[in-house]
Amino acid sequence: MSEPDPSADATEGGLPHGAPARLLILFSVFVIGACGLMYELIAGAVASYLLGDSVTMYSLVIGVFLAAMGFGSFLTQWIRSDLLGAFLRIQLAVGVVGGFSGLATFAAFAHTDEIMPVVLGLCGVVGALVGMEIPLVIRLMKEGAVLRVNVAQVLSVDYLGALAASTAFPFLVLPLLGLTRAALLIGMFNILIASFGIAMFWRDLPGRRALCGWTLVCGMLLIGGFAAAGRATTWLEDRLYQDEVILAETTPYQRIVITRWQDDIRLFLNGHLQFSAADEYRYHEALVVPGVTAASRATRAPLRVLLLGGGDGLAVRELLRHAEVEQIDLVDIDRRVVELFRDNPLLRELNGGSLTDPRVACHYEDAFVFLRNLRAARYDLIVMDLPDPSGVETSKLYSRTFFGLALRKLTPRGVLVTQASSPFYAREAYWCVVRTIESAVGELPPSKSAESKPFSIIPYHSQVPSFGDWGFVMAAAKRPAAEHWPPPEKTRYLTYSVFERALVFAPDSRKVETEINELDDPVLVRYHNAGWSRWNQ
Incomplete structure (x- = not known):
């Protein structure tokens, strides 16, 4: 690569007009x-949705994006003439490539296992x-103001644009x-900038007719892509899933x-199976029945239940089968999941209309924040x-701090139950959850209540054909007894x-020694992903 010629700056030209x-x-x-x-946010979101572990995905996306920006900035020193034309052509290029980046990533995920090179490329x-x-x-603004003013104005406006984007995006x-149409719409804004530039500087723009033609072509491509994005995404998702996609939302x-x-309805969140209607009752009975039985035995009174997650209403359905359950507070961060399973007739049939039961109150909030802000209840x-716990954002919900918060919200003889991944497929992850709960129990202050009993940690597992061997953990004063079982x-x-x-x-799923999962050291993510990666290769 040759060195740039400083003398060429005299011919590169500034803006042909004034204010x-x-x-x-x-x-x-x-x-x-x-x-x-x-574009940066969309790339990180798509990678997180498809591959999980948002911290890793956003770290890689931001790192590659910023490094590429530096490389692009370096390359501009060899653009020696027709700066305005170069700027407008770059708008067309970034509009098309960035606009179709979402669809391209979904297409890569549907047709190849090597998606990371596509995302990072x-x-x-x-x-x-x-x-x-x-x-x-x-360089275009060099006429009419000194360099320090140009730099200050350009960078301040650029950062304000970034602030507007970061606010508008979520x-x-x-x-x-949604992601694919958002990228295409953003691409249209780049094309509009090119169009305004061509219109304003038409007389002074070399190669203006060809540039105008390319602008029309790029604009038509993006408009066509936007119109077809919904159908294209559905078609690509049909390639990802074995069965017919009947609903897809972001x-x-x-x-x-x-x-x-x-008759088999399946729910996937970010590509991960949440339940199959053919066997979900096995999972939800294992999650709910032991806890209700243990709590009924301990309290011998109507039960007040907190359900963290479970916006599909299936765990609520199981809880409501028990007459001793008096009240359920359901906490789910995603209001839309609850709305779908409350209002859609097909989905409402799965949960028996449980989300409309007067005993159920829904709270749309992060579970960690809800527990932290909970006072008297x-x-x-x-x-x-x-x-x-496939990423840091979900691993916090299995941390010692989180379990400690939850345990402190129990009545003196209360019971806690959590799902805990598979003791066979992710053996270390499962036993890490067990050990983390044991650690949280050990840090509870001594109770002065005569009713309070020390917790026993009760690991158990269940066979769910869609998932395989699935594990649960219960913290209770006493194990459920046969005479109290439904x-x-x-x-x-x-x-x-x-x-x-x-x-x-x-023997192949018995207890192994692990570290405790902490907020600032989410070892559970490593255990979980390492365990499952052995079976997903």
Whole structure:
């Protein structure tokens, strides 16, 4: 690569007009600053939705994007003439590549296992193009102001655009458009900037007719992509799932996909199976029945229950089968999941309309925040039906701090139950949850109440065909007793004899020594992902 020629700067040209042109360029900087950050956020969100572990995905996306921006900025020193034309062509390129980046990533996920090179490659290309924009703008504005004023104005407007994007993305763009259409719409803004530039500087723009033609082509591509994005995403998701996709939505928190094959309805969140209607009762009975039985035995009074997660209403359905349950507070961060399973007739049939029962109160909040802000309320039973700890954002819900918060919200003889992944597929992860709960119990202050009894930690597991061998952990003063177990006609799977067998672990899933999962050291993520990766290769 040859060295840039400083003498060429004299021929590169500034803005051909005065204040109006300068204002247009500053407005363009605001828009491209917003677009650049939007592309970054979309890439991180798509990677997180499809691959999980949002901390790792966003770290890689941000790192590659910023490095590519630096490389793009470096390359602009070899652009020696027609700066305005170069800037407008870059707008077209970033609009098309960035606009179709969401669809391209979904297509790669549907047709190949090697998705990370695609995600990072797109980030690199878009980042390099975005990185070329600001140096060109500063050089375009060299006429009429000293360098320090140009730099101050351009960078301040660029950062304001980024602020606008970071505010609009989670609260407006993503809920209304979803990821693929959001990227395409942002691409159209880049095309609009190119169009305004062509219109304003038409007489002074070399190659203006060809540039105008390419702008029309790029705009038509993005408009066509936007119109077809919904159908294209559905078609690609049909390639991902074995069964027909009957519903797909993107919320600020996750990608919701529901499939159907004959009578089997399946829910996927961010690509991970949450339940199959064919056997979900096995999972939900194992999650609910032992806890209700133990709490009923301990309190001998109507039960007040806190359910963390479970916005599909299936765990609520199981809780309501027990007459001793008087009140349920359901906490789910994603309001849309609850709305779907409350209002959609097909989904409401699965949970028996449990979410409309007057004994159920819904709270749309992060479970950690809910527990931290909870003051006077105390529960006889806390059931945790939370996502697997595949990333730092979910691992916190299995931390020593979180379990400690939950245990302190129990009545003196209260019971806590949580799902805990598979003791066979992710053996270390399961026993890490057990040890973390044991640690949290050990840190509880001594109770002065005569009713209070020390907790026993009771690990057990259940066979759920859709998941395999699945584990649960209960913290209770006493194990459920046979005389308190619901009669056989109240359960489809979990009788007392089945539960007794569930307390026994085979040699290949018995307890192993692990570290404690902490907020600042989420070892559970490593255990979980390492365990499952052995079976998903």
